Structures are given as C-alpha cells and as structure tokens.
Amino acid sequence: MSLRCLIIDDEPLAHEVILEYSKDIHFLEICGQCYRATEGLEFLSSNEIDLIFLDIRMPKLNGLDFLRTLQHKPLVIITSAYEEYALESFDLAVCDYLLKPFRFDRFLKAVNRALESHNLKNQSIKSSSSSSSPINNNQQISIKSDKKHVLIKLNDIYYLESLGNYVKVWGDLNFLLTPRTLSSFEEQLPSEVFIRIHKSFIINKKFVHYMEGNMIFLKNNQQIPVGKNYKSVIKHLLDIED
Secondary structure (H helix, E strand, C coil): CCEEEEEECCCHHHHHHHHHHHCCCCCEEEEEEECCHHHHHHHHCCCCCCEEEECCCCCCCCHHHHHHHCCCCCEEEEEECCHHHHHHHHHCCCCEEEECCCCHHHHHHHHHHHHHHHHHHHHHHHHHHHCCCCCCCCCEEEEEECCEEEEEEHHHCCEEEEECCEEEEECCCCEEEECCCHHHHHHHCCCCCEEEEECCEEEEHHHEEEEECCEEEECCCCEEECCCCCHHHHHHHCCCCC
C-alpha cells in the first residue's frame, strides 16, 4: 500500500529534501508539488491525496488557515522552520510536526506514523461496511504502549485523552499511554459508542452518568469537560434536553 503525497511549500529546497528522502521510502508516492497554499486548494479539487507535507508561512494563505478551509482533510505532516505553531497545528489534528531542518530518521518516523494512521482508517472503513451492529463484549483493539502491543476490549475503555502526539486510553482507574493522535482513534472507534466531546477527549457513551453545565460525569465519578464547539452535538447524541 502506498501513500499518495502532495508537497505544499514555497521553498524549492524544502521540495528537494522531501523528494530526496521519499526516494528511499517505498510506500511514498509524490503526486504533486505546489508552491502556494492556493495552488494546493486547486490541486486537491481534482486529485485524491492521502498525505500532505505542509509548510506554514506562505504568501496569501498560510498553511494552518489552508487546513481550516478543507472539509475532507488528508493526513498532514507539518514541515516548518518555526516551532511556535506546534500546539495550534496539533489542535488541527495533524499527524506530525517536523521542524526544519529535519534528518531522514525523523522524516521516516513521521511518515511511518502517517502510514499507520492511514491503515487504521482503512480498517475502520472496512469494519463499518461489513457490520453495522453494536460492538460486542469481546471486540478488541491493539494499543502500542511502552514498546508492547496490548489488546484491550472496547467495552473496557472509559475515555481517551489527548496529549499532543500521545493519547491516554483510560480504563476505570488506570491508563495506557500510546504514541498516536486522538483523531486516529476517532476514525477507528465505532462512532455509535465513542463520542468526541472536546478537542482533547473522546468518551465511551455507555459510561456516561449525567451532564451538568459544561461537564460530563462518568459512572466512575470522572469529570470530562465539553468543548464549546461540541456541546450541541453532545446533547443530541446523549438525548439531553436543555
């Protein structure tokens, strides 16, 4: 399986570096090169892309504002010389953030993470198309934690908490820390059970006790904040009246 990639960067040298690194990675296919974010919008309107290597500081439209215009976002790896945009970038669910100049080993780590997210998304789509029934008590996912792959039942997951490029997967009292983004879990987990209620939290609907104000209280007394952009959706999904 290959990732169809697009480079969007106003610096020719940045294109050269990514092209050179990509030659040695068999699953990367560079399908387009754009030197302005506006060119990227035009390219995406007629081409299907899996992964974008995206600069931030560009003329007319910067990379982050470009991302905000996309209704259907491919995977994105930020390639920037400025570290101050990292937190804002992860709020937009980018896959990774490469600080220029970056070495090949760091580039390889980023694209491997992108490939893993791509494969998880495809598995989720196949699973959804093959069965629309609720999850059963034995359905599991594999989570990489502390150099081990741990199988955990979906019905044992209370909520997930984002920590940048890592996620805490919480059970009743304990958690597993895994090097993934919250968005990759959102794509993989069944949406009829797991609900995103905040940019940093996904909850298991079966463990919700009640909602009060801007907080959801779980059955283990854990309190989870509800993001202002999610509140109306949460009320609908949890059948909560004003």
